[in-house]
Amino acid sequence: MFQRGESTSNEPVRRRFSRRFQVSLVAEGALVGLFGGGVVTLYRLALSGAEGLLRGIISQISNSPLLIACWFAVLALILVIVSRLLLWEPATSGSGIPQVDAEVEGALDAPWKHVIPAKFLEGTLLTFAGLSMGREGPSVQLGGMSGKAVSRALGRKRGEERLLVTCGAAAGMSAAFHAPFTGVLFALEEIHKQFSAPLIISVMCSAVVSDLLVSQVVGLSPVLDLSLAQNLPHVTYPLVIVLGVLCGLVGALHNRGMFAVQDLFSHVRSHLPYARLALPFALAGVAAFAWPDLLCGGEAIVEQLLSPAGMTLGAILGLLLGKYALTAICFGSGAPGGTLYPLVVMGGLFGGLFFVLVGNAFGIEQAFFLNFVALGVAGLFSGVVRAPVTAVILVFELTGSLDALLSVSLVSILAFVTASLTDTDAFYEHLLKPFLAQASRSRHEAAERKDLGSIRVGAGARIEGMCVRDVPWPDGIRIVVIHRAGDELIPTGETVVHAMDELLFIAGESATDDARMKLGLMCEPRVRS
Structure with a gap:
């Protein structure tokens, strides 16, 4: 143990391993959960209000060419505002998860006082404009920056600050998906990438406090309520294996396509970010009146997945391809929104598509449709993000049942292995590389x-x-x-x-x-x- 009279230079070391530090880290995690959960709860309410207002406006003006032209003028104004916010704080570009990764890695030190208000306003405006982007990535960044704000308020050092940023990321994911254990696993498996007892407990405390807070405001239902009527019989497991392999291949294709679109947008180098955002805003305006189901994160598609009676093979395939194309263009432009919720929606569509293709051929009852939707969510999430444990926990919290644990685990593992064998980067690891490269170039100056x-x-x-x-x-x-x-x-x-x-x-x-x-x-x- 440390002896009295040692140099004060060992004070950070004493603090790091003292039991009081471990207890205080849990308390600070709860504080981060309270602050981060509050910010993300307000963000969810703002996005829900913006989407409701958007759909109300579209339904009222869809038959008036003059009012439609006015709507495109409104989109142009929103584009200008979002672009100015991005110029004011560039760290809000994209989903926000790579920025949180970079914060924890020590490759980025973003100003939380700018990031929180800018990301909040950008996400709300993008939802009102109808861009195909989700709330989970921005929620993780808002939570992470809330953790950084708490760290700065308490005067913590950079090392402890990274722990609190991880706690904030868990709080953000928990509040966004209404899934606390998913928040914990995502923060540890994808962001911090290390496991220790004090960290796990503090992250869990942050996620649970955040979930308690958001549940008091928006209710207890998960964002995608997949209530399974019955378990898949074991005779269908060969199909589950096939689905897992296909999810891995589709996950790799998803990533390569997203990266390719991002590279195409990188060739636009003048009048930034206005020029890059022009195309997704224009396409969102067209989709609002031609195919409104593709707008925003995908709530309209989720409603159809949960009531699949009228979903034909062509309808599911069209929604899957359309959602992917619009999401890829929005993401590639650097628009400040997330891709996780659209990814979950596309995973559900792919699982539903697989069921429609094989269900009749193998005599599988229609009651198992949602089982395959859940398997598609887990498989595509695992194949894209390469976080199979998080994928399993996510589906567990979406279904509220451990009965599907075996089939979901099988799909997630197979998707992870298959996607890894394609030599395709994991989604967020690829997005993190520019931040690490930039940090490497600037380190000699610091x-x-x-x-x-x-x-x-x-x-x-x-x-x-x-x-x-x-x-x-x-x-x-x-x-x-x-x-x-x-x-x-x-x-x-x-x-x-x-x-x-x-x-x-x-x-x-x-x-x-x-x-x-x-x-x-x-x-x-x-x-x-």
Whole structure:
């Protein structure tokens, strides 16, 4: 344990491993959940109001050419306002999830005072304009920035700030989907990519507080209420396997198409961002009167999925292709909206399409339609995002039942493996790359600051059983504490590294990410022959 009289330079280390810190981190997670959940709740209400107003206006003016022309003038005004907001705060471009990833990685330090109001207003205006974008990505960014605001208000250091940003991301996802465990798993599996008991508890606390808050305002129903009438019989599992593989392939195609559209828009380099946003705004205006089901996140499509009696093969295929095309163009332009909810909607459509194609051929009852919709949601989510555990938990919370756990897990794993074998980037990892590259280019210009990081030694890791002096530690880092079974050890050269040790290291802030990557390989669990 730490002794009295040690240098005050060890104060951050004491705080990091003290039990009081672990308790305070839970309390701070709850505070982040309260603040982030409140912001996202207001955001959901604003988006619901904007979409309701949009559909009311469309129904009233659809037979008047003059009023339709006036609506396009309104869209032009919204385009200008959104573009000015993007120029005021560029960190709000896109869904917002890559920006939160970059914050946690230490590659971005966005001003929360700008991001929260700008993202809130941008998302509301885009929904009112009808662009095919969802609320989940912006909700994650709003939650993450709420965590950053709490961190700054409490005077926390950069390392702890990243933990609170992760808590905020969980709160945002929880409030957006009304699914707290999905928020927890998404924040840990996709954003923080590390698991430790204090972090898991604080993230869970943040997500639960956020969900409690939003449920008091908008009710208890999930955004996609997939109540399954009965379980899939095991005789249908060969079809489940086929669906899982297809979801992986379609997930890879989804990503490649999205990235290709993004690359096409990158060739537009003048009058930004006005020129890039012009096409999605124009297409949203046309869709409002030609095919309104494609507008916004996809709530109109969800209503049809939940009442599938009139959905033919052609209708499902048309909605799937149309939704994907409009979402890809909106996303590729850099419009400040999300793609997660449209992804969930497209996953449901793909599952429904698969059922229509094979249901009659194999004599599957119509009552199982929603089962395949749920499997499509999990499979496409896993194939696109490469977060299979989050996909399983998401469907569990959407269905409210563990009965489908086996089939959903099977589809998610197969989709993950299949998509990975196509050598296609995971969606958010690909979007994160520009932020990491930009951070790498600017690091040599930044003043060197010290930052704390931690990593756990896995069972069978390469450094397990080695003395500290014999480990080829990455350049620029120093191991300051080893946390072992509740004790804090100050390492010497003779200290032996054990499995499940948590190593606290200090490094220049610009080197922390590289050190974490190298240490991750050294501490990775593996089976020894």
